[in-house]
Amino acid sequence: MEIKIPLDIKKVKQLKAGDEVLLSGVIYTARDQAHKRLSAVIDAGKKLPFDLNGQVIYYCGPTKTPKGKIIGSCGPTTSRRMDEFSEKLLAKGLMGMIGKGGRSPDVRNAIKKYSSVYFLAYAGCGALLSKYVKKAELVSYKDLGPEAILRLEVKDFPLIVGIDSNGRSIYD
């Protein structure tokens, strides 16, 4: 199934845990330290470095970009470490998350509550996944190095629905 970003709520609701999808459009990388900062920005009531509404966050910290390439190796990191921050971002309009592995019951409930979706990317396949990234640029938090927020344009990025908008998980 092909899916485009910004995500359409109707389409998100049709997705079922286990569905294989090809995602195209803009996604934003953010992992541990970026989540900590985004969460602090929300707590302080300040402006986020990008509008989360309808967006998708990819738990990814790529390698350096080799010469002549768009991006380096860029597979997913373990999602569970982002669990404590996810509901806060979903409440701000975040509609999708991409990572690897399971999520906490709290995140699952939040996904259901906000009719969002959690995707799994092919874990440990960073070289292969770099082929689906058509553009990469820095958005914020450059000092975090590989944990900086990047804006990625992806085409037919292969994913599996991990948790659907009804809170059903592929790992059930």
Next chain:
Amino acid sequence: MRVISADKISKAVSDLCAKANFSLRKDVLECLKAAYKKEANKKAKKFLGAVIANAYVANKERIAICQDTGLPILFLEVGQDVLIKGDLKKAVNKGVDQGYKKYFLRNSIVHDPVDRKEPGFIPALIHIDLVKGSKIKITLLAKGFGCENKSRLKMFNPTVSFSQIKQFVVEAVKDSGADACPPYVVGVGIGGTADYSGYLAKKALLKPVACTKIRKLESDLLKEINRLNIGPMGLGGKFTCLGVNIETAPTHIAGLPVSVNISCHALRSAVIEL
């Protein structure tokens, strides 16, 4: 006395950074191919196909197999008849720094584990062992941290049965679930002290993953782990684990330390002898 210069060591280490991160170990690749052939779960099989394709892309285009190029761990076996001209540890770190930069790997190391500012490429973790002879053997293990986070240690009573140890190892894998990139390679260290068993479990990952001919203890564990049905990427299936390697060491009459060190399917290490 054979003289080996620090520069020669740096160059060798720099080369190992590329070899470990771009070329998946032959033994691991063979196990993955065997798993691909035998896996019955359709989604899991497709994923294993992607893992194998990923290894080819990485090798051909010299892109890191995984974006987590690990905490570089260096195991040095230094012959006692070698005279090193220069500073050995500095030379190793210089090699890692140069290699990780040159090959566009990831700066995943934070100097201060608490304030966590400015990730860099070094320092690497260096284990040095003095051995007989006039050679230096250097092994680089690029250990990803998704799987490192799943490490376990238990100080068993000396009267424990092997089935209890087995249960502890299986539980460690079960709790890792889909998080740490299965199919795993499981390193187990039995004996020594608390810290030494951890070192043994890590070293066990350096041994070839023999998916066909293995010791009984290891094959028993492998069978039991693969009954968990976690499967590749947690999608279910036969292959939760590609292989189990056990290292043992003498220990004290009062105890039995057991450590588990899990590796993701991208088990990356490379060796050179100078």
